[in-house]
Amino acid sequence: MINPPAQDASRKMFTHIDFQTSAPDLAHAPEDLGREIAFAGRSNAGKSSALNVLAQKKNLARISKTPGRTQMLNFFSLGNDIWRLVDLPGYGYAKVPEAIKAQWQQAMAEYLTQRQSLHGIVLIMDIRHPLTEFDWQMVDWCQQAQLELHILLTKADKLKYGAGQNTRLRVEQNLRQMGCKASVQLFSALKKSGIDEARATLYAWFNA
Ligand code: GDP
Numbered sequence: 001m002i003n004p005p006a007q008d009a010s011r012k013m014f015t016h017i018d019f020q021t022s023a024p025d026l027a028h029a030p031e032d033l034g035r036e037i038a039f040a041g042r043s044n045a046g047k048s049s050a051l052n053v054l055a056q057k058k059n060l061a062r063i064s065k066t067p068g069r070t071q072m073l074n075f076f077s078l079g080n081d082i083w084r085l086v087d088l089p090g091y092g093y094a095k096v097p098e099a100i101k102a103q104w105q106q107a108m109a110e111y112l113t114q115r116q117s118l119h120g121i122v123l124i125m126d127i128r129h130p131l132t133e134f135d136w137q138m139v140d141w142c143q144q145a146q147l148e149l150h151i152l153l154t155k156a157d158k159l160k161y162g163a164g165q166n167t168r169l170r171v172e173q174n175l176r177q178m179g180c181k182a183s184v185q186l187f188s189a190l191k192k193s194g195i196d197e198a199r200a201t202l203y204a205w206f207n208a
Helices: 004-012 047-055 060-065 098-114 133-145 161-177 195-207
Strands: 018-023 035-041 073-077 083-087 118-126 148-154 183-186
Touching: 004 195, 018 060, 035 047, 035 098, 035 195, 047 060, 047 083, 047 118, 047 148, 047 195, 060 073, 098 118, 098 133, 118 133, 118 195, 133 148, 148 161, 148 195, 161 183, 183 195
Parallel strands: 035 083, 035 118, 118 148, 148 183
Antiparallel strands: 018 073, 073 083
């Protein structure tokens, strides 16, 4: 249960969210100060929709989808010069050439392992296709870099309640078996469910 003052504060956290900059690599990222939380996910998993509903801004994440920015790290400031959200390039387009995949891997590994201000990752998975090979790659990097990890099983509206809960338990179990302490929740951008829980995690991480 999320207590009401924390719920209120976690809602207000996004009041002044604004696009800051896009960076092709770490060298072009904003100064490595303060605290960052990054959103990752396979292309089409629902990352943009999740970001938009969490921030209550209809087109916030559209910036990250404009031509030229899709392979970049897109930084959003929360208006206080300390807290940032980062929209990481979607991964896993089947038809992407190997060279591009390798480039993506290198940029991600560099960002996840070297960024001092990075505190945690919110990993978005389509609840119907959780823990793909790419997701495991992210889990692995998070473990190596000792980053917090929170998983949104999104499009939860596509499954019945019981099936959704079973998937959550299964994902949690699989992660535990790999020694990963990630938290896992159901989410739906369409039904706007799971928003308070996700915001509470972000708020706690920023304030940790
Ligand atoms: P991204 O590529 O990960 O940023 O994915 P998008 O946010 O663009 O979503 C991909 C597709 O999934 C779009 O057609 C969205 O409308 C749909 N989608 C995203 N979130 C949800 C959700 O919670 N429920 C349902 N049913 N569809 C969703």
